[in-house]
Amino acid sequence: xxxxxxxxxxxxxxxxxxxxxxxxxxxxxxxxxxxxxxxxxxxxxxxxxxxxxxxxxxxxxxxxxxxxxxxxxxxxxxxxxxxxxxxxxxxxxxxxxxxxxxxxxxxxxxxxxxxxxxxxxxxxxxxxxxxxxxxxxxxxxxxxxxxxxxxxxxxxxxxxxxxxxxxxxxxxxxxxxxxxxxxxxxxxxxxxxxxxxxxxxxxxxxxxxxxxxxxxxxxxxxxxxxxxxxxxxxxxxxxxxxxxxxxxxxxxxxxxxxxxxxxxxxxxxxxxxxxxxxxxxxxxxxxxxxxxxxxxxxxxxxxxxxxxxxxxxxxxxxxxxxxxxxxxxxxxxxxxxxxxxxxxxxxxxxxxxxxxxxxxxxxxxxxxxxxxxxxxxxxxxxxxxxxxxxxxxxxxxxxxxxxxxxxxxxxxxxxxxxxxxxxxxxxxxxxxxxxxxxxxxxxxxxxxxxxxxxxxxxxxxxxxxxxxxxxxxxxxxxxxxxxxxxxxxxxxxxxxxxxxxxxxxxxxxxxxxxxxxxxxxxxxxxxxxxxxxxxxxxxxxxxxxxxxxxxxxxxxxxxxxxxxxxxxxxxxxxxxxxxxxxxxxxxxxxxxxxxxxxxxxxxxxxxxxxxxxxxxxxxxxxxxxxxxxxxxxxxxxxxxxxxxxxxxxxxxxxxxxxxxxxxxxxxxxxxxxxxxxxxxxxxxxxxxxxxxxxxxxxxxxxxxxxxxxxxxxxxxxxxxxxxxxxxxxxxxxxxxxxxxxxxxxxxxxxxxxxxxxxxxxxxxxxxxxxxxxxxxxxxxxxxxxxxxxxxxxxxxxxxxxxxxxxxxxxxxxxxxxx
Numbered sequence: 001x002x003x004x005x006x007x008x009x010x011x012x013x014x015x016x017x018x019x020x021x022x023x024x025x026x027x028x029x030x031x032x033x034x035x036x037x038x039x040x041x042x043x044x045x046x047x048x049x050x051x052x053x054x055x056x057x058x059x060x061x062x063x064x065x066x067x068x069x070x071x072x073x074x075x076x077x078x079x080x081x082x083x084x085x086x087x088x089x090x091x092x093x094x095x096x097x098x099x100x101x102x103x104x105x106x107x108x109x110x111x112x113x114x115x116x117x118x119x120x121x122x123x124x125x126x127x128x129x130x131x132x133x134x135x136x137x138x139x140x141x142x143x144x145x146x147x148x149x150x151x152x153x154x155x156x157x158x159x160x161x162x163x164x165x166x167x168x169x170x171x172x173x174x175x176x177x178x179x180x181x182x183x184x185x186x187x188x189x190x191x192x193x194x195x196x197x198x199x200x201x202x203x204x205x206x207x208x209x210x211x212x213x214x215x216x217x218x219x220x221x222x223x224x225x226x227x228x229x230x231x232x233x234x235x236x237x238x239x240x241x242x243x244x245x246x247x248x249x250x251x252x253x254x255x256x257x258x259x260x261x262x263x264x265x266x267x268x269x270x271x272x273x274x275x276x277x278x279x280x281x282x283x284x285x286x287x288x289x290x291x292x293x294x295x296x297x298x299x300x301x302x303x304x305x306x307x308x309x310x311x312x313x314x315x316x317x318x319x320x321x322x323x324x325x326x327x328x329x330x331x332x333x334x335x336x337x338x339x340x341x342x343x344x345x346x347x348x349x350x351x352x353x354x355x356x357x358x359x360x361x362x363x364x365x366x367x368x369x370x371x372x373x374x375x376x377x378x379x380x381x382x383x384x385x386x387x388x389x390x391x392x393x394x395x396x397x398x399x400x401x402x403x404x405x406x407x408x409x410x411x412x413x414x415x416x417x418x419x420x421x422x423x424x425x426x427x428x429x430x431x432x433x434x435x436x437x438x439x440x441x442x443x444x445x446x447x448x449x450x451x452x453x454x455x456x457x458x459x460x461x462x463x464x465x466x467x468x469x470x471x472x473x474x475x476x477x478x479x480x481x482x483x484x485x486x487x488x489x490x491x492x493x494x495x496x497x498x499x500x501x502x503x504x505x506x507x508x509x510x511x512x513x514x515x516x517x518x519x520x521x522x523x524x525x526x527x528x529x530x531x532x533x534x535x536x537x538x539x540x541x542x543x544x545x546x547x548x549x550x551x552x553x554x555x556x557x558x559x560x561x562x563x564x565x566x567x568x569x570x571x572x573x574x575x576x577x578x579x580x581x582x583x584x585x586x587x588x589x590x591x592x593x594x595x596x597x598x599x600x601x602x603x604x605x606x607x608x609x610x611x612x613x614x615x616x617x618x619x620x621x622x623x624x625x626x627x628x629x630x631x632x633x634x635x636x637x638x639x640x641x642x643x644x645x646x647x648x649x650x651x652x653x654x655x656x657x658x659x660x661x662x663x664x665x666x667x668x669x670x671x672x673x674x675x676x677x678x679x680x681x682x683x684x685x686x687x688x689x690x691x692x693x694x695x696x697x698x699x700x701x702x703x704x705x706x707x708x709x710x711x712x713x714x715x716x717x718x719x720x721x722x723x724x725x726x727x728x729x730x731x732x733x734x735x736x737x738x739x740x741x742x743x744x745x746x747x748x749x750x751x752x753x754x755x756x757x758x759x760x761x762x763x764x765x766x767x768x769x770x771x772x773x774x775x776x777x778x779x780x781x782x783x784x785x786x787x788x789x790x791x792x793x794x795x796x797x798x799x800x801x802x803x804x805x806x807x808x809x810x811x812x813x814x815x816x817x818x
Contacts, residue, residue: 002251002276005093005221005259006042006050007269010758013038013053020758021705021732023065025057028077035078039085041266046273049257050090051134052078055097056707058121060109064707064732072124079128093132093160094125096147100710103142105372106173106670107713111146111397118150126155134160136221137196137261139172139710141180141298142400148187149424158190160219160257164197164784165206172711172802173400174299174665177209182294182301183402185214186426186466193219196261197784199226199238200246204253211254213301215286220255222246224263227760227785229793234760234785236263244271248279256281262757262785293465293500295351295381295428298400299665302350302381304468304500304532309556312547313383313535314349315504316340317370319358326358329366334373335624342620345378347538352378353406354395355385368394375400376667377621384427389417396425403427404502407470410435410452419460429457430468430502433489439472441479443488446472447496454497468500468533469493476518477511483522490529504535505543520546527554610636611647614679618651621671623678630682640683640690644723648676652722652807659804666714669804673721680723695723696814699747699777701738702731703762708755711783715751715806722807735766739773747777749813751806752796754783764794771795778813782806 013024016034028035039050057075059068067074075094082092099117101109122133133155135147144161151159161184163171170176177194184192192214194206200222210218225238247258258276260268293304302311317340319326328336341352354374356366367386374382375398383404384395396403407430408418422429433440433449440446450469457467471489474482486503493501503526509518520542523534527550536543548566551557608616610633617626633643655672658664683690700716702709709731720726727745729738742750750770752763763781770777781791782800791799798813800806 002255002279002281003048003257004046004269004273004276005219005257006039006047007260007264007266008262008757009038009051009053009055010756011263012041012265014758023056023062023067025054025062025074025078026065026067026070028053028074028081029070032077032081032084035081036084039082042269043085043087043090045266045270047259047269048089048091049093049132049259050082050085051093051095052082052125052130053095054078054121054125055095055136056100058096058099058117060099060101060117061097061707071120072127075121075124076128079125079130083129091131092129093134094122094128094130094157096121096125096133096135096151097137098139098143098708098710100708102140102710102714103146105376106140106142106667107710111142114143114146115150115153118147119154122147122151123154126157130157132158132160132191134162134219136160136162137164138162139164140400141171141173141175141183144180144184145187145400145425148184148189152188152424159188160191160193161189162193162195162219162221165194165203166197166802167202168662169205169209170299170662170665172666172714174667176299176301177206178213179296179299179301179401181210181214181216183296183426185216186402186428188426189216191217191219191257193221193255193257195219195221196223199223200243200250204246204249207250207253207255211284212287212289215284215290217256218254219257219259220250221259221261223261224268226787227263227757227790229760229764229790234757234790236757238263240265240267240271243268244275247272247275251276251279251281254284256284291465293428293468294402295383295404296402297379297381298375298667300379300381306494306530306532308532309551310527310531310547311350311533312348312538313351313353313502313533314341314344314347314538315353315506315535316344316537316539317352317374318355318385320355329356329358329370330361332369333624334370335622337370338373338377338620338622338624341374341378344538345380348544349380349538351381351383351404351533353383353385353535356391357386363388364390364394367391368398371395371398376671379665379668383430387414389421392418393421393425396421396427399425404468405429406502407432408453408457409433410449410456412436415453415456419457419462422466423461428466428468429462430470431457431499432470433472439474441485443471443485443492446485446489447492450493450497454499464499467497468502469497470503471501471531473503473505473507475507475510477509483508483525487525487529490526490531494530500532501530502533502535503531506536516540516542519543523547524550611638611643614643614647615651615654618648618672618675618679619655621668621675623671623675626675626679627682630679631686634683634686640687643679643683648679649723652676656804656808666803670714670717673718676723677721680721694725696748696810696817697725697727697746698749698751698810699727699729699738699742699745700751700753701729701733702753702755702783703759703766704732704734705762706754706756706759707731708784709753711755711803712751712753714803715753715782715800718803718807719751719810724807724810735762735769738766739769739775742770742775742777743773747775748817749810750775750777750779751800751810752779752781754781754786757785760785760790763791763796767795778817780806780809780813 224236431453433446509515
């Protein structure tokens with residue numbers, strides 16, 4: 001049966017007397033009867049589930065109104081107001097919105113603090129008696145992870161997780177619906193979906209993608225189209241009947257809970273309920289993809305199993321036997337780790353193994369820092385390789401994706417310590433057949449030991465698709481039967497369990513000459529025996545050639561198309577971008593963000609003059625190396641303007657183009673921008689007489705009545721890092737203040753942001769006030785509820801749908817100013 005959600009709350013509150021700029025959640029205390037009356041309208045029109053008026057009832061948001069200590073009181077009042085409107089069968093969902101801040105490293109809010117903030121709000125609503133927790137309108141998967149962890153720690157109520165997607169089908173920080181569904185399901189979300197930002201037509205493919213990726217129920221709450229400015233008022237154009245006509249289509253695509261967001265009214269919900277009366281729900285089949293083992297990064301999913309090509313796991317981020325790398329990690333430098341990561345992805349790695357096993361360091365801190373750096377830099381999933389429970393949790397907590405835990409043995413302590421952590425953070429686990437009796441020698445013995453880990457994991461609540469198996473690889477120099485036993489183990493694993501298999505290759509050749517040749521031959525045999533993901537050195541050309549040939553022979557590279565391209569000399573750099581699968585048709589063909597931005601081979605990436613190196617360093621986000629490179633350019637007497645234009649600006653132009661094409665996402669853009677800022681600061685120090693002039697003065701503000709400044713802060717950061725001088729007035733800024741400051745600061749551009757439908761009219765009021773006062777500043781507008789048509793009607797000189805577009809627009813507007 002399809003359940004019906006309610007519709008918008010903010011516009012209804014204003015109609016009930018909430019003053020512009022007032023705290024919507026405080027209305028629960030000041031006028032609970034009015035809030036109940038709004039809920040009652042939705043119930044009478046057919047809503048099965050109503051949401052509490054608590055979207056911004058966390059202490060960070062409430063502190064803007066001086067209500068930081070009122071979280072519990074407001075949440076209890078809100079639940080009471082909703083419950084008073086219910087019929088006997090109406091359910092109440094406790095609404096949880098964003099904190100309004102990005103979690104580090106994208107922002108300044110720590111992950112632990114975010115979890116604590118959400119715990120307070122969710123705990124209060126659970127205590128007050130809600131039936132569901134709904135975490136909604138979230139634009140960053142890391143914040144959603146924090147909120148979901150908080151919910152699971154304080155209540156056993158079902159949790160609904162709804163992200164906000166843009167017109168490109170991704171969240172602001174780059175997560176697609178498939179990746180989100182896989183990750184959130186693994187972390188224990190009970191219902192997964194989307195709301196806000198888009199209308200029903202645009203959210204239909206989001207529902208379809210989620211339904212293909214998960215067996216969880218899907219909820220969807222579209223806007224009533226995109227807003228328009230009509231006679232000075234914000235209007236969502238989609239009428240109830242048109243909006244409701246999409247409800248059966250959304251249900252057919254897989255949605256089982258349907259409601260409305262911005263611009264929807266009780267009449268819209270009544271029309272949805274009527275449209276679904278004639279719809280006969282069908283049992284949604286579980287797709288094969290939803291049954292498949294998958295790992296994710298923030299923005300990419302990699303599937304593992306017999307139906308998919310083998311995935312190469314890069315082994316290089318491991319200090320064992322690498323003294324220089326160990327020394328760098330110990331010193332706190334991540335330059336070599338990041339370089340190895342980028343080049344392994346370029347060489348064809350679809351997953352990277354991360355090990356911080358350096359004696360004498362805080363491995364938990366090192367793992368957290370390494371994972372944080374890598375999650376900003378590359379888009380392939382990570383395997384957290386450690387024997388330290390603290391390091392494991394640090395890595396899993398920091399990672400905005402679904403990682404692989406490498407590994408969990410049958411030893412009681414490992415099972416006791418590692419399984420709960422992997423379960424908590426939604427990780428997959430690699431089951432290692434080592435028990436208290438040591439390493440089993442035969443394939444059958446390994447199967448029995450592995451079975452103990454599998455049974456313990458299933459008993460702990462893991463699903464079969466959460467489990468992978470390691471067959472163990474011993475050296476043939478010490479045991480002539482070692483390789484054969486590993487191959488037999490792979491075959492038995494496939495027969496007994498059917499789980500994907502992962503193993504390191506290099507042990508097999510230890511002590512032998514010409515090790516790459518032995519490893520390559522063993523890899524080919526192992527792939528035929530059922531190996532799904534070898535852990536190896538992606539820079540080993542012999543291994544890569546062997547894998548490429550094996551992919552053809554095993555039918556994964558159809559008709560040898562990728563093989564032919566690679567070995568005929570044709571360039572295939574970046575050919576696999578957007579495939580959603582970590583392993584390209586030919587190893588070394590280039591995979592993911594790194595290959596798209598850095599060239600076809602690791603060797604080429606290090607060649608070129610110093611300006612080329614500066615450009616690549618910015619693109620790759622190498623904050624550690626950019627300072628040295630800029631100093632090198634200065635020593636070569638290259639003028640500051642040339643360094644800026646041919647090195648720094650050229651790099652950001654390339655990043656911007658890649659962002660626009662969907663090859664990189666906000667984390668990579670922000671990392672590049674931070675690197676560019678470090679370069680600018682170095683230039684100012686090294687060449688004070690050639691100080692780089694500002695590209696323009698931009699005054700930024702979120703308009704009056706709107707306390708959501710997350711998007712504005714991202715824009716301000718990118719503008720500043722791209723050489724603009726930014727004057728940030730903050731949030732909830734009256735038009736008269738913006739006018740006065742634009743004049744006083746001699747702003748070239750005024751950037752206005754609105755994220756609430758109720759505050760949209762403040763954009764046109766502010767622009768009108770600027771023009772009336774004769775302020776010569778050009779204006780640009782943006783925000784989640786703003787579109788190009790609205791910005792044009794409001795009189796803005798330009799519209800920026802995202803932060804990267806805002807930088808380009810600012811550059812264009814400065815050209816217009818001459």
